[in-house]
Amino acid sequence: MRVRHDTLHAIFDGVYVALMSNLLLVLGCLPLVAALFTTETARSWPLYALLAPLCAPGVCGVFAVMSAYSSGRSTAVLRTFGRTWRATGRRAVLWGAGVSAVLVVLGVDARWAWGHRVGALTLPLLAMLGILTVATGLLGLVTLAERPAARLRDVARACAYLAVRRWYLTAMSLLVLALLAQLVTARPALALGLAAAPLLYVVWANSRSCLRVALDPAPQPA
Template identity: 45%
Template structure:
């Protein structure tokens, strides 16, 4: 039998280390949202969750930056995470606020018209808008991690176009996020302590593939 090389062991160890450290850093940097999810009923406290959502967006951008750094051989996960958190802070907060705002409008509209006869038209439309926003957000945050200097308008418009253009990848990412949410409801410790980073890594890989046509050498996302 062929012996497993030292490089293979090192790659496996670095990947496991990346996942464990990113899980911990996500818990720390996204503490307000995590505590609300653990301590309250989301069906009753969804307005508070939407308020906490923008605060967690820089943590996601930091994790995506750590994934990118690991891909190019950077072993210092904590340093890469917080460097990404700092560089993307303002724009990540803006993206999180926009996502939270749209989701709030969608939820309020659905609750308002749920008993009306024409809800069969409004509710699917609101659902489509929510799915589009949730598909666009990971691509926009990935673009931000790749090119923090890109204008926010370009990030959002390009992410929306590419999320729709490569809809099959967006569907996979949404299914991964939905599976993570279901796992959280049944086993929060497992979802937060083990599977959060792998799920986010898969979403990042899909988003980065979506962005390949618009990531030139100068690290600025080009508009499409």
Template identity: 45%
Template sequence: MTAMRRISHGFASTAFEVVYLGVATNAMLALACLPLLVLAIGTNPAESWPYLAAAAALAAPGVSAAFTVFHEHGRSGAGPVRAFLRGYKATWRKALGIGAATAALLVVLLVDVRALAASALGVVVVPVLLMLSVLALAAGMLALVAIAEVPVARLRDVLRAALLLGVRRWYLTIVSLLIAAVQIALFANLPAIAVGVTAAAALYLIWANCRYTLRPVLPAAEPVTD
């Protein structure tokens, strides 16, 4: 009976900790990405896409800060709010550069796709451009995870590792992209649920998968558990 009480107490404590981690991360992420959320919910994306691209770049530090929360969970005594703020402070410059580069590249590629879709070259060029768009998005996600894991890493090295490992471990990259696609689709239909409930869970899965992708270049002192 005593053992059952101990197990129940431990389970309840763990469950509360996980719920608090998700709720706190969702709240901090929503604040950090507020301009993007307002534009995505309150405007027509077909008309406001330039502003959405800029807001997405500005939201990148919030994503890297959320990845920092997952990285520090269980490693330090800091709660998710402190970990988020610390991660934001440590990574915002690099994250903003990654977000801006990714958003700019996606805009250029997708505008070209639209311009060439109806042309004779479209059959050949459009699939290549779409593939490059997917690769840019994947490399951006991997780079944000990388700076959360190693904030002092040089941005050039981070981008190189993200690009090379994203291609080499393409099967893991596809998983991360599918998780992101499901979360985006959920946001399009149920934004309140996507922002308030599933955002942290989706980002955690992306973080864990991308971290495994980056395993060959992570410091030996920071082993990744299979």
């Protein structure tokens, strides 16, 4: 009976953390979510690029909730999210703005090269740079969630290096993100209400494993 009670308690805690994480993610990304539901995607991408950086502190907050729950089964979701949102707000927005700006430049360059001879050479390179930018941006948000005071220059250097070095973890995280984006497009209520937290947990776990060498201090010799 004791085992059964502990199991049920753990299940309810996990469901509570997941549902609250979904709610806080929506609230943290509310401007972008509202734009996605009220505008035409093909024509409104400049608006999305402007609004996306505002979501960065909220994503950091959700990652911090997942980290706290994974390490100590903490269910203090609101307190953890609020503390991380305040601690990372400015740096996370700057980080998101930088990532968004790079992606816009790469997208404009790719649009210009499309249909030209030079595109045969430049488009694969631009695509690779775009993937690396997304991967670096994702790892940076995970880093800021745990190290809010880290210098963005150091974060960019370390995350870009580890995204390439541990490409298999990066690839899995990007595939899960692509699945989440597809779900948001096709079934937004299901994606944001139920699927976001489990999928983002997979992304966070992969990213945390990728960043372990940078975030976890090396053991000191006795």
